[in-house]
Amino acid sequence: MTDDLKETVYLDYAATTPVDPRVRDCMVMCLEQSEGFGNPASSTHVYGEQAAVVIRQAAIDVATLINASPDELVWTSGATESDNLAVLGAAHFKAMKGRHIVTVVTEHKAVLESCAQLEQEGFTVTYLRPDGTGLISAKDLAAALRPDTTLVSVMHANNETGVVQDIGAIGSVCRQHDVLLHVDAAQSIGKLPVDVIAQQIDLLSFNAHKACGPKGVGALYLNRERIRRIEPLLYGGGQQRGIRPGTLAVHQIAGMGEALRILGDEMEAEASRVSCLRDRLWQGIGQLPGVVLNGHPEQRLCSILNVSVAGVEGESLQFALDGLAVSSGSACNSSSGEPSYVLRSLGLSDQLAEASIRFSLGRFTTEADIDQAIKLFTRALAYLQALSCGASMKVNG
Numbered sequence: 050m051t052d053d054l055k056e057t058v059y060l061d062y063a064a065t066t067p068v069d070p071r072v073r074d075c076m077v078m079c080l081e082q083s084e085g086f087g088n089p090a091s092s093t094h095v096y097g098e099q100a101a102v103v104i105r106q107a108a109i110d111v112a113t114l115i116n117a118s119p120d121e122l123v124w125t126s127g128a129t130e131s132d133n134l135a136v137l138g139a140a141h142f143k144a145m146k147g148r149h150i151v152t153v154v155t156e157h158k159a160v161l162e163s164c165a166q167l168e169q170e171g172f173t174v175t176y177l178r179p180d181g182t183g184l185i186s187a188k189d190l191a192a193a194l195r196p197d198t199t200l201v202s203v204m205h206a207n208n209e210t211g212v213v214q215d216i217g218a219i220g221s222v223c224r225q226h227d228v229l230l231h232v233d234a235a236q237s238i239g240k241l242p243v244d245v246i247a248q249q250i251d252l253l254s255f256n257a258h259k260a261c262g263p264k265g266v267g268a269l270y271l272n273r274e275r276i277r278r279i280e281p282l283l284y285g286g287g288q289q290r291g292i293r294p295g296t297l298a299v300h301q302i303a304g305m306g307e308a309l310r311i312l313g314d315e316m317e318a319e320a321s322r323v324s325c326l327r328d329r330l331w332q333g334i335g336q337l338p339g340v341v342l343n344g345h346p347e348q349r350l351c352s353i354l355n356v357s358v359a360g361v362e363g364e365s366l367q368f369a370l371d372g373l374a375v376s377s378g379s380a381c382n383s384s385s386g387e388p389s390y391v392l393r394s395l396g397l398s399d400q401l402a403e404a405s406i407r408f409s410l411g412r413f414t415t416e417a418d419i420d421q422a423i424k425l426f427t428r429a430l431a432y433l434q435a436l437s438c439g440a441s442m443k444v445n446g
């Protein structure tokens with residue numbers, strides 16, 4: 050391990066999380082030669098049966114957390130695949146009924162790019178715009194629905210701002226109009242209660258690696274009373290009712306099951322601990338000159354604090370925060386070099402959207418990490434503001 054790694058405070062849990070040691074142990078057991086290496090589809094011998102038992106238990110643990118039944122789950126490679134399968138699969142399956150979809154401009158790219166693909170195929174997509182706090186209203190959604198609308202896709206908690214949509218209200222509008230509701234819950238799973246029955250959700254995408262589980266595994270929940278089938282993205286050996294064929298990744302799925310089982314037990318205590326840490330961070334940096342909070346002040350995740358700094362340059366801010374592993378508005382879409390489309394849609398200027406920092410906390414974040422982050426952030430701002438002050442004095446004089 051390099052010194053940089055040891056000395057850098059990790060506050061980027063919304064990008065990914067460390068794997069909980071209990072999850073790792075559970076996965077290692079599955080990888081051990083003598084234990085669960087079998088193919089769960091091999092029903093003719095004990096190796097396959099053993100693996101099938103592991104899968105079954107994981108399905109129970111995952112389904113319990115969202116109030117679903119274990120056979121309403123399809124295992125995938127992560128939330129990106131789940132989003133694609135849900136949006137493309139449901140839209141294609143319902144294409145005879147209609148070809149109109151409703152979503153929100155602040156969705157994850159996995160949903161937006163799937164919608165863009167549907168537009169290429171001749172579907173029509175309505176993109177709702179949130180208000181300045183990041184929320185959409187059930188009323189606006191109802192107004193956007195048409196007779197040919199088949200699917201609505203709205204994320205639960207936003208990955209940049211942490212803003213939480215009122216999925217219960219959105220779900221009830223969708224039911225009234227007999228339209229399917231897909232929810233991307235990659236950020237909210239394990240931080241907020243998700244209840245597919247109470248919230249009237251038909252399709253739910255989520256993964257393990259945002260919840261102290263392994264990367265490369267996720268699930269899609271399909272409400273069996275509301276949607277019997279969707280069009281698959283892959284074709285193969287008929288596993289998972291043909292909706293997502295391929296040999297199941299037993300160790301990954303076991304890890305996801307264990308990660309979500311832990312959350313079932315610990316979510317409440319963890320959320321309140323993390324939310325205290327986030328408040329401590331905000332108390333430490335919220336008073337600094339030029340700092341503003343992005344997104345709704347209450348209706349948001351316990352684990353994300355997204356701030357912008359007026360008057361400083363995004364890239365300089367990012368460099369000045371050496372020693373802090375966080376995401377920045379200018380880096381979120383680093384490949385495009387564009388400021389965050391999520392922050393822009395809340396009405397932020399390019400400057401504020403670029404000079405934004407997303408702090409995200411989790412299971413292994415300590416008070417010492419937060420105090421260190423406050424110190425580094427305060428020092429970085431003082432440095433940048435002194436610099437820009439000096440620069441303007443030079444220009445003026």
Ligand SMILES: *Cc1c(COP(=O)(O)O)cnc(C)c1O
Nearest residue numbers: 127128129157208233235236256
């Ligand atoms: C991380 C994330 C995804 C993508 O999940 P992967 O498992 O990394 O593919 C999708 N949606 C949201 C909201 C996310 O935060």
